[in-house]
Amino acid sequence: MKILLISPPLNSLYHAASIIIPPLGLLYVAGKLEADGHDVEVRDMTYYDGSETYDGYDLVGITCTTPQYPEALQYAKDAHASGCRTLIGGTHVTFTTETTLRLPYVDFVVRGEGEQATSILCKALDEEGSRFDPRKIPSLSWYDADADLVVDNPQIPDIGTVDDLPRPARHLVDMEAYKVTKLGPRPVTTMITSRGCPYNCTFCSVPTLYQKRKWRSREAVNAVDEMEYLEQTYGYGGVLLVDDLLTTNVDRIHELCAEIIERGLDISWWCQSRADILVKHPGLVEHMAEAGCYLTFLGLESGNEHVLAHWNKKMKLDTGGQAVELLRQNGIKALTAFIIGMEQETEEDIDNTIEYAKTLDAHQAQFSILTPYPGTEDWGRNIPRIFDNNWANYTGSKVVFHRDHLPGDVIEQKIKKAYWSFYNPMRRWDLVLKNVAGVNPRKLWRILTTLRKQRDLVIPQMDPVDHYISLTSSDWETWKTSYEPAREVAAAV
Ligand code: SF4
Numbered sequence: 001m002k003i004l005l006i007s008p009p010l011n012s013l014y015h016a017a018s019i020i021i022p023p024l025g026l027l028y029v030a031g032k033l034e035a036d037g038h039d040v041e042v043r044d045m046t047y048y049d050g051s052e053t054y055d056g057y058d059l060v061g062i063t064c065t066t067p068q069y070p071e072a073l074q075y076a077k078d079a080h081a082s083g084c085r086t087l088i089g090g091t092h093v094t095f096t097t098e099t100t101l102r103l104p105y106v107d108f109v110v111r112g113e114g115e116q117a118t119s120i121l122c123k124a125l126d127e128e129g130s131r132f133d134p135r136k137i138p139s140l141s142w143y144d145a146d147a148d149l150v151v152d153n154p155q156i157p158d159i160g161t162v163d164d165l166p167r168p169a170r171h172l173v174d175m176e177a178y179k180v181t182k183l184g185p186r187p188v189t190t191m192i193t194s195r196g197c198p199y200n201c202t203f204c205s206v207p208t209l210y211q212k213r214k215w216r217s218r219e220a221v222n223a224v225d226e227m228e229y230l231e232q233t234y235g236y237g238g239v240l241l242v243d244d245l246l247t248t249n250v251d252r253i254h255e256l257c258a259e260i261i262e263r264g265l266d267i268s269w270w271c272q273s274r275a276d277i278l279v280k281h282p283g284l285v286e287h288m289a290e291a292g293c294y295l296t297f298l299g300l301e302s303g304n305e306h307v308l309a310h311w312n313k314k315m316k317l318d319t320g321g322q323a324v325e326l327l328r329q330n331g332i333k334a335l336t337a338f339i340i341g342m343e344q345e346t347e348e349d350i351d352n353t354i355e356y357a358k359t360l361d362a363h364q365a366q367f368s369i370l371t372p373y374p375g376t377e378d379w380g381r382n383i384p385r386i387f388d389n390n391w392a393n394y395t396g397s398k399v400v401f402h403r404d405h406l407p408g409d410v411i412e413q414k415i416k417k418a419y420w421s422f423y424n425p426m427r428r429w430d431l432v433l434k435n436v437a438g439v440n441p442r443k444l445w446r447i448l449t450t451l452r453k454q455r456d457l458v459i460p461q462m463d464p465v466d467h468y469i470s471l472t473s474s475d476w477e478t479w480k481t482s483y484e485p486a487r488e489v490a491a492a493v
Contacts, residue, residue, distance in 0.1 A: 002057050002059075003038050003059045004057040005062075006026075006042075006072075007046070007062075008068040009045045020046055022168075022178055026044075026061075027172065028114070030169035031115075031167055032116070033122060034169050034172075036119055038122055038126075040172065041057075042172040053082065057084045058084065059085045059087060060087070062089070063088075065091060069093070069096075070390070072088055073103065073105075076088060076103075085107045086108070087108040089111075091209055091373070092374055092375075093109045093111075094375060097152055110140060111141060111152065112139055113159060113210070115159070116138075120156075121140060124137060134151075135151070138153055138155065139154075158211050158216065170234070175189070183270055186238035187237065188270070192218075192242055193241055193243055193256065194218065194252075195210065195217075196214050196248075198248060199245070199274070201311055201312055202381075203372075208375045224260055227269075228265060239269045239270070244272070245273065247281075250277070253288065254287055257291035268292050270294060270296070275300060275322070276323075278298075279326060288332065289330040295335055297337060298334055298335070298336050301313055302338065303353035304352050307353075320360060321359070324362050333363035333364070334363055335362065335364040335365070336360060336362040336366070337365070338354075340368075341399065341414075342403075344405065346405050354417065368396035368397065371394050373394065382401045384470075384472070389471060402476055402479045407476035
């Protein structure tokens with residue numbers, strides 16, 4: 001079969017921060033389909049400026065996150081009009097099959113991990129032709145026109161180990177185009193050594209995307225082979241290990257570090273961890289530093305214990321500070337991430353978070369607004385508060401649902417205040433003088449300007465597909481007046 005796979009462009013905030021990375025999940029699917037013998041092409045619309053026609057493809061597959069969804073629908077519409085079958089995959093559609101598949105130009109949705117199910121689907125389409133029966137394809141969702149029903153076929157078991165999959169088909173994209181993204185001075189690209197996470201934070205869709213919060217990994221030796229391959233084949237001296245939670249199994253990371261050191265690899269790497277795991281295993285941090293770990297992302301989320309508990313973070317406030325200090329002592333930079341705007345947060349709570357971030361004084365900090373992404377627990381519990389169902393606005397920099405105590409514009413202003421007060425050149429003059437990536441004033445200015453533009457931007461809705469959400473009034477005062485009495489009664493019961 002001739003198959004085209006498309007990744008919509010990344011959010012403009014990534015461009016402002018000079019972060020452009022390959023669509024790794026899509027490249028994993030492409031690798032599997034190529035191994036099956038299909039003729040596969042990939043368009044990463046972040047940089048792609050070639051032909052936008054769809055002539056001659058048997059299937060057009062599109063991946064998307066929540067804010068990319070409207071653009072994914074546009075590609076599906078155009079491809080369908082050109083006579084192609086269309087398939088959408090990714091986290092967002094995994095949890096919105098009912099509305100997605102009622103659009104006449106979306107033929108299939110693959111839920112959860114895409115490689116195996118897409119492989120089975122393409123084989124069946126190829127071999128069965130007009131006798132194709134969608135009921136036989138696990139993890140497939142489709143629209144049964146006779147019954148007027150969206151059908152979610154049973155889920156295929158998640159892959160046993162990531163090593164069972166062919167490597168991502170990076171040769172199908174222009175790997176040079178991503179070299180603007182740097183880790184320190186080195187160009188950096190992405191890979192994974194595991195999938196899944198055993199934790200269950202309420203704002204995160206990783207636990208529900210993979211069945212039973214299952215965590216799967218790769219052999220350390222295979223992961224380091226891929227690091228070496230990226231360096232030798234494409235000249236990437238930096239690797240972003242974009243595992244959902246790299247340090248889930250501490251022994252495995254010791255093995256990974258030992259393998260890097262034994263081979264004498266000169267590679268800088270980035271990973272996502274949890275503060276509590278690092279604090280519990282200081283020897284691991286030492287080993288990571290020795291093996292080239294340059295920057296570690298820590299989701300510290302909030303400067304308030306009650307907010308951490310509400311989000312089921314299972315971590316105490318002081319653990320964040322201990323982890324940042326431990327990383328600092330070992331020469332690893334920390335990127336701390338915070339979320340503001342939990343339903344009941346007050347202005348004081350948000351200010352606590354901003355002050356907390358400043359007190360820790362990590363190398364970098366990232367701030368976002370709580371956004372109820374489909375598939376998360378926060379999505380389910382906040383549906384009655386949602387006033388914006390334009391998915392393009394679900395970027396983490398816009399308010400899309402009402403809070404008890406604060407109107408949306410106050411929360412959006414707080415994000416700008418957070419960035420400005422954390423990166424204020426007067427406060428961080430030592431780092432600014434060294435022009436360290438991430439504290440560069442020009443980059444900070446670009447991020448703040450992009451945030452302002454995003455706030456003012458009116459993004460047209462592609463299709464009113466989410467009519468099943470009864471939107472509330474977008475005016476906070478009106479919403480509060482009508483919502484407050486019922487909330488008080490509910491709280492008293
Ligand atoms: S936020 Fe991190 S620790 Fe929490 S569930 Fe998601 S991946 Fe796991």
